[in-house]
Amino acid sequence: MKRKISDGLKKLADFRSSPTVTPRLYGREIHLERIEAALRAVDESGQSTLMLLQSPAGSGKTRLLLETATVAKRLGFAVVDRFVDGQGQVHGSTSITPAPSAADRQNRASAPDADRLTRLTGQIEARLHGHVRHGPLLVVLDDTHRVDLLVLRALSALVRKLGDLPVLWVFALQPQEADCPNNMLVQELARSRTTVWLPALEPLDDDAVAGLIGDLLTAKPDDDVRALGEWLGGTPQTVVDLVRGLVEENCLRITDDTAGLANGPLTSGIASAVASEPDAHLPRPFLRLVHERLARLAPGTQQSLQVAAVLGASFAPCDLAEMLDKSPAALLTPLKEALDAGLLTYGAEEFAFRNEPIWRAVVGTVPPLMRSLLHQQAADMILARKGGSTDAAALHLVHCRQAGDSRAVSTIRAAAEKLLPASPGDAAALALRGLEAADRGRPEHIRLAITATIGLLRHGNLQQAIDVAESVLACSRNSAEDGFIRPLYTWLATALLLRGDARTASEIVQDASALWGSTAALQEGEPSPVLLQLDVLSHTGEISAAAKVAEHVITTEGTHNNDTRAAALNLCAMARWREGRIEDAFDTLNQAIALHLPLTSFWQAGPLWTKAWMLTRVRRLDEAMATVATIQHTIDSEHNRVLAALPLALSAWVHFARGDLATAEADAEAGIRASQQVQMPLWEPHLYGVLVAAALRRGELATADDGLAQLDSARAQYEQPWSVMCYLVTAQVRAAQRREREALEVLRPFIDDPDKLPQLLLEDPSATAWCVRTALAADDKETAALIASTAARISSVAHAYPAVTAAAAHSRALLTGDIKSLEGVAEHYGDPWAAASATEDLGVLLHTDDREEAIRALNTAMTAYRDLGAIWDEARVRKRLRRLGVRRRHWKHVPHQPQTGWDSLTRTEEKVALLVARGLTNRQVASELFVSPHTVGFHLRQIYRKLTIQSRVDLARIAFTR
Template sequence: MERRILEELADSAVPETTGLRWSLHGRVDQVSRIEALMRESVERPRAQVVVLESGAGTGKTRLLLEVMASAARRGFAVVNGAADQPGLVRAVTLVNPRNGRQEDDRAGALAGRFEAQLAGHLRRGPVLVAVDDAQWTDLTLLHALSAVVSKLDSAPVFWLFAVHADHADSPNGAVLRTLARKHRAEWLGPLEPLTGEAVAGIAGDLLDATPGEDVVALCESVGGTPQAIVDLVLDVRREGCVTVTDHVARLTSGPMSTGIASAVEPDPGAPLPRPFVRLMRARLRELSTRAQEVLQVAAVLGHSFAPQDLAEMLGERPAQLLGPLQEALAAGLIGSHSDQFVFHREPVWRAVLDTVPELLRSMLHRQAATMLLSDPRGRIEAAAVHLVHCAVPGDEEEIGTIREAAQRMLAASPQAASALATRGLRIAPTDSTDHVALATTATAALVRLGSLSDAVELAEEQLRVHAGTCPEFTRPLRTWLATALMLRGDTTAAFDVSKETLAATKSRSAASEPCPELLLLNAMSHNDHSKVAEVANRVLDAPGPHSDDVRAAALNVRAMAHWREGRLDAAMSAVDEAVRLRGPLTRAWQCDPLWTRAWLLTRVRRLDEALDAAEAARKAIDSEHNGVLSPVPLALRATILLARGDLIAAEADARAGLAASERAEMPLYEPQLRAVLVISALRRGDLAQATDGLRRLEECAPAERAQPWSALVRVLSALVTSARRGVQAAMEELREVLSDPRQCRVLLLEDPSMTAWSVRTALSAGARDLAETVVVAAEQIAAGNQCYATLVAAARHGRALLDGDVSGLAGLEESYGDPWAVASVIEDTGTLLRDGDADGDREQAIAELNRAMAAFDELGAEWDSARVRRKLRRLGVRRRHWNHEARPETGWDSLTSTEAKVARLVARGLTNRQVASEMFVSPHTVGFHLRQIYRKLNIQSRVDLARIAP
């Protein structure tokens, strides 16, 4: 036995460490500390001793294997000292007078032989000796190892021992403590429970897919030890409780609700996988009968509960709860937060509540509701959650309580309001006003959440149920139906419902509802500019009968009308007044003037102000909990970032916005998001992607809601046509538009750089008449808007190109406020100089074109850079296709400077949002960079990144 153990210790174990199948998760701090000590043992050189003490299943062995693999990569000879199983190791627990000399001799012999083996390894380099489960190691052998540590104190030997925490006071633990004191050892542990990304990483490795939120929540609920997580994931996979779709692992039973939505569900255990239920019931049975009963009553109170409420429910003094609650705390089933106890995770709470028989659950809910309603603090929302489980159908008082609670929840938690109101509908009689009110609240909540199809379906169903009810009672429900239709893009249907609602309205709208007049203005703005302008003028000419919100909407309409007319000052004044008048976003909905202000400021390239307006809009949406509007600030921000020349950040926000649009079923800003992707693809030179993006843009802006985006679609269509089929085809496509002064004006206002592009393209196509028309239109816009430098620069740029006057381009670089337009000015300067007759023009042209190419390269505008490169070649100058040092395809040196900065910040432990704040970009942009970093470094997680970051 001794010889076999000695041979295990002396043999290199590198093959066991080089084929690790899964990444180590959640132990970056421990690995980093051990690696730092390993470097120190080589640099000094001297022996280093580390003892890792932790409980069962916490991942000690996996951590040792990671360290052994790291040591092997660093040139260490790795000696695996894994102990044999307890039943196979001869236990020597005490040295007594009769066998003391024999054991001393045995330990000395073992130490001598092991020292000789290590000496052989040390001749080739440093050595790592790793001893796992040191509590099971033969005690004599442990004494022998301690002797070798002392003898090789000045050699680069790194000693790593792992010991079970429950055996820290054993004789073996005593030897390790003595060793630690004698050699200034680092004592690590215990290993903390895993959470968040570490749990998701383990589950993802085992499932070979990204775990969904519910899967991660279940894994976090089992205590956070790697072993428990592994056991649960293997069980749910084996029993078919997870389904992998699009490389995401989700529960087969469907998504689990959370918060109030889960509290009102009639069957709390239904979504839980069977293996998880079995595991939690087993953990519950480990408690005393008294602790189980207390915990079951606590579960009826909710995911969190106050000890005073629990004591009242049980009819006991708080002191009597001390033992049972301490038992539950020690078992990790609950924790404490502020003045309440909280179940460890929501699935734990669900599992415990599911053990309460249904009939008793109903009786306990009744008891809890009575207790809460009698509370002087008036905890009506909490009481309503219990009432839905026990209220008698037709009880007006109880149903009224549920209705009032759902209405109160609407502003702060639409999801809770929706769940509570929907459950209330099952109890309220269909012929009651409570039923209509609950249907209205549920519809409003679904609209806020972005479940627009569900909102429309519910509202239409309830309106059929209440077809004979007085229209005044159903008016609020109709206004929310119109809102859902409008946000979903069904503007014609929204217009019709709004008109019907307005006709049936006898009294002013309640403050919490969208008013029919407001909805009518919103719906009309998508159909007919002239009609909506007439309605807006009537509102503003007689403001007395109208609310500030309606006047703000009318001013918003007027601002856009002034913009289309080219009256930018008037447009800005109108939108600023609208911003001053605007009320809560719950009433403004799809026409918040803040959005219009950000949009207008972007068009005139006052980009810092535009970003401020977009951020203000985002904060308003977040504060109102209007998830349905989440795509809007992303669309505004993506457009601004594109104008600033940050293609990567703009694309990241645009893609995030499209995902948000799909989640929220709100496509109104999809055209703007897709336009960003089309322009970005064009600038990067990806014509196929630009063409596909244009097709998708045209599909998502059908005739009935194309009005706000028609100019944008024409601009992009012309750009793509020019790239695909040449300038002649582009001019043919634009001829009708450019020949119409009104349409031409709107086209040039959509993007100031379109003036120069249109003139340049028309001249290349031999359509000088169109070029002259564009220049005249641009000069008319500039004449009426002298305070907007971008518009003035655009007109001067167009005139200089038309006249071939290079001097006319002087000074425009400082005026545009758009780096891509500035690069175009430089390119046009070089082009005009190239075509000039002066002797010095050629060298100056080359210098300007070089500068233009560098500017386009800086922006990532490869398409434009390639065009400039071709012009340089015609002048006899050849340039490489890049102006930076070539990077390898993988490894740390393959990262761009931005990617390297993101990697360093993430390696320091910052979240995506914190990195975004540090670098002045969005979290979506950080996520984009991280995906590139993982690919280039061939890693899978933040833990891997932190481990290898220099």
């Protein structure tokens, strides 16, 4: 990651030092088609053509003319693209004339215009004839209004005179300079002969803007950076100016080849509307460009836009008229000018600013004192109307309320609570502003704090939710007796638990229970202290204590609400799963799910989540994915952004079980990003575990080992339902590194505890056979027998789950060498990798008794591994086949493969190169790839030859910078 960030900084530095960046041409395909057609026509006919382009400044004329020159050169044209410098002297890209001496300049200045025109025309004509003798010619003239009039007259004369020569004349004009003498001369020339007029250059569409920004930065713009360019109207020069300003003023960061704003994502919606400084987080280059556009408007239009911006991102014209105390007719001129400038749009009933950042930039031009007064005027206007919206008034009152204004605070609080179900982030923003005016410790203050905490929690701002709750609790202790403050304790505990601090959450829950008792009436939507207690106990490793509380909840009828009962049932199901009672676990889960509770009742582990997790482990993968889809739909409909990583964590393991490693990794990486964005780390171990397991399956042991470090740092400091996964993948990596005894020691907490061993064997259908195989490799037959007998006990009460019974049969066959036990096992696993593993083990057991059947089984396993991308396993089976006298090619012919460079390496050579670059010796690489050290040496020599290098140091440099 650090290397990529450094690359990003280098890109920005390169852009700063390169004022002549030439990006690709976007959105001008029609123009280029017509220009190329004209060039070909001139070349074929030998006749000249005049082509004119009239388009405003900044629309991309110059860039189009540069591309025209490139196309012309490709077609064999000579190109003349400049004629005069700032002193009116003749110059050109093809050196039409040498630089004049001082005497020449003095003589020329004193000569009559007619003589100068004659000499200049003759000089240019001679130079053009010199080019035409060798082929067709393109003459390009940009911004004709800037050209010395005498030079333009000379060119106009030559356009008329040289009609029989293969010359394409392309002149570019600006419409705002239509009445200047130069452009009038060009238009007269166009009327005197057949002329091709190119269409005016329209603003770039959104995709073209994104492409242009990406080319300028050599990095993909994120949504905010892309949107800033789009919001300015798509004028190419404006986009270039914006990007250059963003770079020069250090407004960007580039990470993983993606450009984002250095100050973080932009806010939007109500969160922007209630911000004390609405333009505070907009980049200064963007604000500057908007302000420049505003400055070009008439003063009356500027005033109208400023008042309209105070009303909001959209506004009714009648409201604007009332605020300005003007008639609707008086608004026609300023509104039309704003529309023409691209600052406003309109619909059936309202006008609206073209986009939110432009609206925020305009609001920011209103002095703070006047902005407060205008908001007060707008709030009074709304509240004075019959049926006026208090929600709309609240958005203005946050900007002008006075401390202790109970009416304003009450209005703001009601609006925030109304927003909470559908827009928690906006509700939090509004409630936080209301807190600034409310009297501390009073009911309105506490209710605003509760709304803000819930909104921040659901939106994924967990640390801010904790800070708000703790701050208000610190100054409101004396309000405990009125009952208003208790929900703040429970929501604080919820936020702490989601943040990963289960111990502190436990203390908060105990405080809340001590103050009000566990059966006190709950406010609507408030988590029950008992529910929180269940979650805290299950996440702090106090499983037995949690189970006792859960059993008490279940057996005490009529005491606890449904969400608390569902949480208790969920915890009991997890306890039964740990004991290996799979069918009982699912029955209990289904009882919890039957209560039909909203997902937001469960902030840490709900029955739907647990069901998807368990279904994946018994390889009911279609059911698991359907459950994940339900969870995703519920999270979206309940606007619960804080849980965004949850369905990705669940689906990643489903895809892994199906053998789709790429999708599993993509979901895991997306889940990690989502988790970090919302500061909710509970599922990060689950997500990093997928990445480690996928790397291990591909045989990328160094990557898997690196991933273990990330997994360890991501693990929370308390027990989780999936904590066994962390132990299992760690042990599997150690075993793959030929450290079988160390692998068993990693699993020792489960192996030595009969109550924990079922958890290990149920983590993955292939875990049972893997554990037996590893124990036998470590010469620990006692552990192998214990695992096989435990698997048999679990399968005896799990007849409805074939993957579990297949795992038990597989482990028994490995322990006893019973070939019959393995027959048909593969087809019952429901897991392609586990099935391939069973088939491989069958081949190993058969090799002494039935060589042909052993080869057939191993070939089947190898093909399955290859289809799954399990390169390490494929290599192992290939080695087994070689021992049986069967050799299989494991490279693919790639037609037209480069002969040198990284892309010339074969798949095996690339794998060797990456392992050597990580510091492995030839012998270690040989062990990884199941080949001999001599073979590694051979591949290494080929790699050095293809990359033209001499050492491992050079190889590491290329491997990590390519």
